[in-house]
Amino acid sequence: MEAAADLQDTALLTPRFEFNPKLGIDNPVLSLAEDHDPSDLWRLERPRFCLLSKEEGRSFGFHLQQELGRASHVVCRVEPGTSAQRQGLREGDRILGVNNRVVEHEDSEVVVRCIRASGPRVLLTVLAQHAHDLARAQQGSAALLCPTLSPGVRPRLCHVVKDEGGFGFSVTHEHQGSFWLVLSSGGAAERAGVPPGARLLEVNGVSVEKLTHNQLSRKLWQSGEQVTLLVAGPEVEEQCRQLGMPLAAPLAEGWALPTKPRCLHLEKGPQGFGFLLREEKGLGGRLGQFLWEVDPGLPAERAGMQAGDRLVAVAGDSVEGLGHEEIVSRIRAQGSRVSLTVVDPEADRFFSMVRLSPLLFLESTEAPTSPLNTCSASPVETKDPPVKDTAVPPVPSGxxxxxxxxxxxxxxxxxxxxxxxxxxxxxxxxxxxxxxxxxxxxxxxxxxxxxxxxxxxxxxxxxxxxxxxxxxxxxxxxxxxxxxxxxxxxxxxxxxxxxxxxxxx
Missing domain, CATH: 2.30.42.10 (PDZ domain)
Structure with a gap:
């Protein structure tokens, strides 16, 4: 017992990491999440930030379960060798926030939906089980412990197109990986929403954290006539420093993006919806659900559907990684009114490049919820190749x-x-x-x-x-x-x- 007490005292006396944007580590999440010392009680008693990323066709590497009788979302298993394990997610952790959204009191369905809609990268705010139980006993809720950025104070994803004055910024730096932008008044970068004194975080979806100044200059030159920058203004940096939050890409809002996802609202007519849904390989050989044979004058075309659009969400719920039959079942469950979120090939390439989900940049996050229908769902007139119908044979009464x-x-x-x-x-x-x-x-x-x-x-x-x-x-x-x-x-x-x-x- 004395040895344990000495170990705890030593951990509490260890100087804590403080983020200085000009001198310190570029991304606080790297320091906060990769310190896996089980004796670090200071870290475990406070909310932690885990910035997870996944490769194509892989998962983040953890299992989420809702605690029975409570609105509490528990990490019940962490797969070894995955992003979740590398970033310090632990079995028993409670998830308080997804990106900049507090989810402590949300239904499990909403939490899963938020994580999947985040795409290949997600920022989780988590709290260890013992600290979560203590917060509930003292305050009745752990949601008050979940830090969030103020409205309008977020990193920006800005798409800059060259004009006669170039990109409209120059780069200053203190050391490798630490870059700030100096804007030309009225230049392309300023018009694209880059704030004065912005810190540069990513170029075309690639972190500048490990780049030298020469490497960054070469990368900007290779971008050609347009470049997409992830930046954070001084106000964002300061608030993230105060909250201990990382300057993470999933927190970003879009400015002057070249393309966006589209929400289509279809109401079935006498001849059906008027499109065909087909599974095939898209960018990088990955399987996706694509919309083809959009019939002129029918609801799909009137809603703005275009042949070659890729389906990314049904009723606002991401369908990335789902099979064809499951997606068809979700569409059928909506009945005669269908809400689909799609991206055209240009948007698909753009969001794949920046490694963010297009669902993070919807103009409106509100979408009709999918009804929990029974198995005999309404058939969808999508002109699909024949799919196994979800209708089932008659069964005995009762x-x-x-x-x-x-x-x-x-x-x-x-x-x-x-x-x-x-x-x-x-x-x-x-x-x-x-x-x-x-x-x-x-x-x-x-x-x-x-x-x-x-x-x-x-x-x-x-x-x-x-x-x-x-x-x-x-x-x-x-x-x-x-x-x-x-x-x-x-x-x-x-x-x-x-x-x-x-x-x-």
């Missing part, structure tokens, strides 16, 4: 069937419990916004069959484990029972959990 497709993390989004002393498997938890919720599963639903196999025997769990790994979709036959009914005839000590409901992010 029961229903649902088809489930796995989400991006491979799970179906529900927790299954079973009664060891009797033939009863039931849904004890449904992840909001997950595949199960969209298919209409509810807490208390009792499972009668899985993929045509009855679940009333001794080998049910073994069979379910095998079926869950089978090719999707997963077909469940269910009967609805209220949780009160279940509690009335199921002894609590006989109930066991089969699987956890968490989201891989």
């Amino acid at each position: 029961s229903r069937q649902c088809l489930l497709y796995p989400g991006p993390g491979g799970g179906y989004g529900f927790r299954l419990s079973y009664v060891a002393s009797g033939p009863c498997l039931f849904i004890s938890q449904v992840t909001q916004g997950g595949s199960a919720a969209r298919a209409g599963l509810q807490r208390g639903d009792v499972i009668l069959e899985v993929n045509g196999f009855s679940v009333d025997g001794e080998n049910d769990l073994e069979r379910l484990q095998q079926l869950a790994e089978a090719e999707p979709p997963l077909c469940l036959k269910l009967v609805t029972r209220s949780l009160q009914d279940l509690e009335a005839w199921i002894p609590p000590e006989s109930v066991e959990e089969w699987t956890g409901a968490s989201e891989l992010l």
